[in-house]
Amino acid sequence: MHDIRLAVLDMAGTTVADDGLVEQAFEQAAAGQGVAAGGAEHERMLAHVRATMGESKITVFRHLFGDEDRAQAANRAFETAYHDLVDDGRCRALPGAAETVAELRGAGIKVALTTGFSRVTQDRILAALGWQDLADLTLCPADAGRGRPHPDMVLTALLRTGTDAVQQVAVVGDTGYDMLTGRHAGAGVVAGVLTGAHREDRLLAGGATHLLPSIAGLPALLLARGER
Structure with a gap:
């Protein structure tokens, strides 16, 4: 298993409830x-x-x-x-999302929150949740060049956090596009969560290496399985 140093987490459907x-x-x-x-x-x-x-x-x-x-x-x-x-x-956080980010950062894993929304919308969501300082980094497509399924946001997060290799990155999301992004970036872990838009078959077709019931299961995957 890879030594994960950076977790790139989607927002709507993964850490933030979409609710339609x-x-x-x-x-x-x-x-x-x-x-x-x-x-x-x-x-x-x-x-x-x-x-x-x-x-x-x-x-x-x-x-x-x-x-x-x-x-x-x-x-x-x-x-x-x-x-x-x-x-x-x-707008509401999914159960365990903020706690997951805090636990990962406490273990030395940097966290980036990414979205397909614009910067102004992303900032609106972060402010509504009080998450302005929750993660190490927040990114939208305009910050990186292209949005999903391109790898730009993941690779921008790697560069801005000083992460050494793509194999040290975990990408987590609720859609097939999130999974494709992780695969295109060469991430060591590409985890799909079942709290959002797409089901198991779409996540696996996109290239998920792991499936999780929710974001709350991520620390167990990255920390308890010897990835640190």
């Missing part, structure tokens, strides 16, 4: 572009949103709407709707 917020925000963004709920076009788009959970949101909207102006408008509407949900108290 992404889909609700998408509904408003789509409506603003004239896509009515219940229609065939709406259902096609919603299926794509579900399949690409974890990917950079602006990339998703570019795929859905094609035209850059429409994609940007939809993304702005999505962010506004999501922010309203967060401000309404709809």
